[in-house]
Amino acid sequence: MAPSFPSHRRRAGAALASLLLPAALLVAADPAGAVVASCAGTPQDFNGDGFADFAVGEVDGGATHGGKVHVFYGTASGPTFTGSGDAPDDQVFQQGVGGVPGVDAAGDGFGATVTAGDLNDDGCADLAIGAPGNNRRVGSVTVLYGSPGTGLRTTGAQFLSQDSIAAGEARFGEQFGASIAVGDLDDDGVEDLAVGAPFDIVEVPGGADQGAVAVFYGATTGVGRSTRADVLVDQNDATVPGTAEDGDAFGYAVAAGDVTGDSIDDLVVGAPGENGSGLVSLLPGSATGVGATAGTGWSQSTPGVPGASETDDSFGETVTLGDITGDGAPDVLIGAPGENVGRGAVTILLSDGTTHAVGVAGAQAFSQSTAGVDGAAGVADDFGFAIAVADLDSDSYGDVAIGTPGDDIGAVVGAGSVTVLRGSAAGATLAGYGGARISQESVGVPGGAESGDGFGFAVSGAGIRNTGVDDLLVGVPGETLGAVSEAGLTLILPGRTTGPSGVGSSEVEADKLNVAGGRTTNGHWGFSLD
Numbered sequence: 001m002a003p004s005f006p007s008h009r010r011r012a013g014a015a016l017a018s019l020l021l022p023a024a025l026l027v028a029a030d031p032a033g034a035v036v037a038s039c040a041g042t043p044q045d046f047n048g049d050g051f052a053d054f055a056v057g058e059v060d061g062g063a064t065h066g067g068k069v070h071v072f073y074g075t076a077s078g079p080t081f082t083g084s085g086d087a088p089d090d091q092v093f094q095q096g097v098g099g100v101p102g103v104d105a106a107g108d109g110f111g112a113t114v115t116a117g118d119l120n121d122d123g124c125a126d127l128a129i130g131a132p133g134n135n136r137r138v139g140s141v142t143v144l145y146g147s148p149g150t151g152l153r154t155t156g157a158q159f160l161s162q163d164s165i166a167a168g169e170a171r172f173g174e175q176f177g178a179s180i181a182v183g184d185l186d187d188d189g190v191e192d193l194a195v196g197a198p199f200d201i202v203e204v205p206g207g208a209d210q211g212a213v214a215v216f217y218g219a220t221t222g223v224g225r226s227t228r229a230d231v232l233v234d235q236n237d238a239t240v241p242g243t244a245e246d247g248d249a250f251g252y253a254v255a256a257g258d259v260t261g262d263s264i265d266d267l268v269v270g271a272p273g274e275n276g277s278g279l280v281s282l283l284p285g286s287a288t289g290v291g292a293t294a295g296t297g298w299s300q301s302t303p304g305v306p307g308a309s310e311t312d313d314s315f316g317e318t319v320t321l322g323d324i325t326g327d328g329a330p331d332v333l334i335g336a337p338g339e340n341v342g343r344g345a346v347t348i349l350l351s352d353g354t355t356h357a358v359g360v361a362g363a364q365a366f367s368q369s370t371a372g373v374d375g376a377a378g379v380a381d382d383f384g385f386a387i388a389v390a391d392l393d394s395d396s397y398g399d400v401a402i403g404t405p406g407d408d409i410g411a412v413v414g415a416g417s418v419t420v421l422r423g424s425a426a427g428a429t430l431a432g433y434g435g436a437r438i439s440q441e442s443v444g445v446p447g448g449a450e451s452g453d454g455f456g457f458a459v460s461g462a463g464i465r466n467t468g469v470d471d472l473l474v475g476v477p478g479e480t481l482g483a484v485s486e487a488g489l490t491l492i493l494p495g496r497t498t499g500p501s502g503v504g505s506s507e508v509e510a511d512k513l514n515v516a517g518g519r520t521t522n523g524h525w526g527f528s529l530d
Helices: none
Strands: 054-058 067-072 091-092 112-117 126-131 140-145 153-158 179-183 192-197 212-216 231-233 253-258 267-269 277-282 294-298 318-322 331-336 343-349 365-366 385-389 399-404 419-420 436-439 458-462 471-476 489-493 507-510 525-529
Touching: 054 112, 054 126, 054 140, 054 458, 067 126, 067 231, 091 294, 112 179, 112 525, 126 192, 140 192, 179 267, 192 253, 192 267, 212 267, 231 267, 253 318, 267 419, 277 331, 318 385, 331 385, 343 399, 399 458, 399 471
Parallel strands: 179 253, 385 458, 489 525
Antiparallel strands: 054 067, 054 525, 067 091, 112 126, 126 140, 140 153, 179 192, 192 212, 212 231, 253 267, 267 277, 277 294, 318 331, 331 343, 343 365, 385 399, 399 419, 419 436, 458 471, 471 489, 489 507
16 A cells, blocks of 8 residues: 555545556666766755756556556756766666665555755755655655765665654554655754654554654754754644644644744644644744744634634645745735535735735635636636646746646546736745646647646746746646556646747656656655755
């Protein structure tokens, strides 16, 4: 079995509820790369050549269905699949192969989450890979470090679990690694790693699915090797809003960035089961790390937050940070895919233009019932299941891509779509192309809408084509390719000054020339993206 998620976590289409089978394997542990002496700190650049790279999780890939992660490298002309540019070919990582720590086993969910960040302050991006199903769903995270020219290597790779914080913390079913975030939470100049374990048992004995977040502080020698002690944060801590209760799933989503305006990154944590409806907590960072300052909680019952708290809203199932207003500070985007019987909604909390602190003033809410948003809200659409922020039209404002993997496209049930909102100084807007819905029936998008495809299950944005405009990556993990059921794929939708569209889109999947690994039945390529 693939990693499970809370009962309120809805999967797009019945087919995606069961996830996994085989394929040939090629692991590029130390690929040959360009001659690069050092990394310059370009975001999402694993090999220091100045071009953005990206990772794709194939959560049930491999002969055992334990999961694989593919990494693609950027060049002056965009991502390469030939090895003839200044970057390595596709790398494939799998537990227990080519120096990757761990043992590959069915249901590990290796690649369920992928997040890039510089965890040893060498200027090269590193990659944290979650495997929440590992070892009977105890869960784990593997950290692979980037390097000049070579890119990601297995040399020096780390394998983390809750036992890495203190022996005996890791327990079956807690799913450590279900969410990952990177940010400098203690202001020491080195990014830290936050890992959600949403089914953590805080009250022992007794209790279930209460949730916790592990914080591993970074150092130049690697994550979790700081002189500062790593910590496990939960809702029974005095500075954390709420109380640990069964089904809260605190840590189901995590994000990191400076949302208090003090130039120190903060931790934002979703607990979609809190009070049956959901809560998002802001835990301020400080010179002593997370937990020194009392946090703030937001729900749909908080004055100024649009909507109302209702059972199974799953507010906080998705949490993303990004600068929509162009003021240099991140805004907070919160997905509630369970809103209105699974129709879904997204709430945006904006940063103050002067203080840069995020608050409820001017808060926005969008759904497919919002006038100007394309499509029609339907039961189990899961609008807000995935959210990404990227400048898709090069106007210096972050645009919002919202995945709706259960969306019906015409008569095709659960094919999925992505809605794009434009960024502006006043927040997200429906002006121009804002509110446009993209699916596999859109002009230029490869393939066609099919039931259970889950288009929009994962979304990410980065300037991977090196055109000065960010591109939109869309995961379609339920896509059947040829005779291979639910092999999955990723689509690259090019950004342009007129906004993103399907025109010029390209596919990345296991059967593409020079992509290593081969298609896997029920492999679910595109389950995660970064």
